[in-house]
Amino acid sequence: MADLHDRWVAERRNEHYYKLAKKLNYRSRASFKLIQIDNRFGIFKAGDAVVDLGACPGGWLQVAQERTWPNGRVIGVDLRYIKPLEGVETFVGDITEDSTMLELLRRFGGKADVVLSDMAPNIAGHYCMDHARSIDLCMYAVDVCDRVLKKEGKLVMKVFMGDMFPSLKDELEKRFQSVKVHSPDASRPTSSEVYVICQGYYAKTNIKLRKPQVEEKKPEFTVKGGFI
């Protein structure tokens, strides 16, 4: 009975955020998760440079753009094509591929204040597999941080909870002064997804970066420190 009631509450909540997203012209319900996270943790400030991983259809991009207004710079990447959003740069890419990492750096041409990742694997419906794939995507997001995040930068990242989470948290704690786990009201209460809010990036010191496996055609951009 409690189960049925929980599902009813969850569905009503989903419907509420779905309708609100339509009304406010957000591309996805997910926008409200980021709004709630920002309201609570103060992620964005005007003028921030933001990289959004797994950004399609663009709900988080819209929020990032609004909250870094007027001089912010927002870039989104996804496996899927993102319909153009004025003032936001987007491109299609797989974050597990080095070519995407290089494209991100080429387009970004600087250091980020915030990295966002709402990336989710295709759900297999097998809890352990979905969790492992989610952790894998999170490690790629951490890799992006090690390349583009400024000292004191922030990371907001989705993860499906499970037994590999402590080792991900260890990796995050090596890099950030503060690592908090949070579940915004707009998340489905039945979902295993949580968000990790990481603040105060130490800047890479003793972290060894993975060398990209693709050749750079020509040095169209320079990244301070470069790849090692």
Ligand SMILES: C[S@@+](CC[C@H](N)C(=O)[O-])C[C@H]1O[C@@H](n2cnc3c(N)ncnc32)[C@H](O)[C@@H]1O
């Ligand atoms: C929950 S959706 C993101 C919703 C988005 N934050 C929004 O507000 O509209 C997760 C996205 O992660 C993307 N994704 C999953 N694996 C990826 C990968 N390896 N590289 C890039 N994007 C990926 C999926 O294509 C999907 O669009």
